[in-house]
Amino acid sequence: MSNIPEHDIDADDEEQFAASTLIQAIENQLESDNPPAAKAVYNKLTLVGYERDDILEMMAHVLAVEIDAMLEADRPFDSQWYETALRALPELPPQD
Structure with a gap:
């Protein structure tokens, strides 16, 4: 159990966690080919020169x-x- 008070958790850490969780979800979609549009879009953007991370x-x-x-x-x-x-x-x- 952590001794760090909850209010001391940096908002940047939460954003970083959310971003990495979303990227993991995208990687899972690519791996499972579900939805198929994910892999198709990834391939299209790769062909026109975008880097994987982008x-x-x-x-x-x-x-x-x-x-x-x-939500x-x-x-x-x-x-x-x-x-x-x-x-x-x-x-x-x-994004609203």
Whole structure:
């Protein structure tokens, strides 16, 4: 058990954890080929010269936008919107 008071946990650490969790989710999608759009978009962006880390960050951004919208509206994950937004990369969706 940690002796660090909860209020001492840095907000940057939480953001870093969230970012790495989202990137891990994207890597899992690529590995499982689910949704298929994830791998297709990854391959497309690789072909046009984007680096792996940049692609993963863009894809994680799209996932984060959908998760935020899902939580805000108290609705299920919209896989159709998610796949459409992935296919629009490198254009990023707006984040409210």
